[in-house]
Amino acid sequence: MIKVNVFSEEKAWSKRLKNQSLFFKKVCKSFPKKYQFLNKKVSLNLLLSNNKNIKKLNKIFRNKNKSTDVLSFPASTKIKISKNTFLGDIIISYNYLDKPKSQELRLFKNKVVKIFIHGYLHLLGFDHIKNKDYSKMLRRENFLYNSVKLKID
Numbered sequence: 001m002i003k004v005n006v007f008s009e010e011k012a013w014s015k016r017l018k019n020q021s022l023f024f025k026k027v028c029k030s031f032p033k034k035y036q037f038l039n040k041k042v043s044l045n046l047l048l049s050n051n052k053n054i055k056k057l058n059k060i061f062r063n064k065n066k067s068t069d070v071l072s073f074p075a076s077t078k079i080k081i082s083k084n085t086f087l088g089d090i091i092i093s094y095n096y097l098d099k100p101k102s103q104e105l106r107l108f109k110n111k112v113v114k115i116f117i118h119g120y121l122h123l124l125g126f127d128h129i130k131n132k133d134y135s136k137m138l139r140r141e142n143f144l145y146n147s148v149k150l151k152i153d
Contacts, residue, residue, distance in 0.1 A: 001038060002028040008048040010094045016108050020048065023152070027113055030148040035124075037081055044087040044123060046116070051095040069096040070115045072122035079125045090119035109152055117144045 004024040008014065017023050024046060028036065051067035058064045058071060075088040097111045121140055128134035 001041065002031075002036060003041070003043040004028060005043060005045045006048065007045065009053060010048060010050040012050075012094050012098070013048040016094075016098070016105060017048075017112070023109075023112075024116065026152060027116060027148055030151040031144055032147050035144060037085075040081055041084045042081060042087060043085070044120070045089045047089065047091040049091050049093055051093050054091055054093040054096075057091060067093055067096065069093055070119045072119040074123050074125070079123075087120075087123040090116065090123065092116065092119065110149065113148055113152060114141070114145055117141050117148070120144075 004021070006020045006024055008020060013020065054071060055065070055067040058066060058068050061071070061073070069092065071091045073089040073091075075086050079087075092112070092115055097108060097115065118137075118141055121137055121144075126133070126137040126140060128137045
């Protein structure tokens with residue numbers, strides 16, 4: 001079972017996602033069984049942030065002086081899911097996903113789910129530096145997203 005420890009440093013998130021912890025719990029429960037790690041205690045931290053703060057982190061850790069939609073920090077380079085595993089940290093920027101500001105709540109939530117899945121796959125060791133890795137990761141993202149999209153409010 002996946003436990004997502006949700007933290008927020010951007011007030012605007014609570015306007016769009018009323019119960020953030022419950023939302024991400026539902027997302028993870030909708031994953032195919034292979035990605036739920038049912039008989040294990042798997043956890044990750046999720047920081048709901050903004051462009052200003054994600055830009056700082058991107059500069060410090062990736063030497064890129066710009067904001068981005070998501071950052072992932074795997075706890076380990078070699079992923080081995082054991083009985084008790086901490087996967088790492090995901091940071092998502094509200095400002096990046098809230099465009100256009102007039103978008104429907106459903107579209108916003110879909111974007112959040114897609115980018116969360118992207119970050120989650122990075123924690124599991126997926127990458128998109130090479131074209132073949134990008135294709136593999138994109139297929140996996142779509143597979144997970146299709147399992148979730150009909151089950152989120």
